Amino acid sequence: MPENKQPARFLGFDFGEKRIGVATGQQTMGTTQALCVLKAENNQPNWQQVENLIKEWQVEAFVVGLPLNMDGTEQPVTQMAKKFAKRLHGRFGLPTFTHDERLSTAEVREYLFELGGYKKIKDSDFDAYAAELILKSYFESEQ
Template structure:
């Protein structure tokens, strides 16, 4: 299966960051984050995003601990990815997202963000970082075949 367009997700319990990416350019763009209730999104909104962007697959950031071990959040993020796969029949790929939120906050700060992350979240930027890192990982040959 040829993959051209992907949706990337930065799973969180209050917000879920989203980005859309293209294989040909290996770039992504942040979209407006989704609100979540204890990690549960509005599935209708995700259906609308899938209908709008028509992704060939999704990439979900998995927040491993710094030593590479699993955490409760990594298990929840993986479950979220599996639910997208089950509901929308889209291939689901995992991306190691250690430090993506830190990198997004650093990037946002350089762009003039003043640290009010509740009112101006950077979850979309984190999803963009996750997706672009995955797109540019030489080990992900599945996207080029």
């Protein structure tokens, strides 16, 4: 990617110790889409699955949700999310950003209700929708 070119296609991650939600988005169009939830062991996904998603969606950058307390202070999982972001960058060499995800859980519930209610969404997909909202929020903050 040329130095002056902004990344257009992103993967967004809602990091969790056992599950990592993944979404994709196009920053120039402002579009996002929940993709999947990856199982995590020892706070890490199957990196081959991540690589497959990067290739499939032609990703140019990552956004990792940063779980903070409501007062903005860090919690134990905040450091794990930062470490995950560093691992992503180290493995794949793509620009990696973190983004405050403090309200994502409440927003996901609201968003899923708009999509037709919780009954239509499996619990296992919840983290993917959280990743989508993190990405959407990141795009809005960058405009």
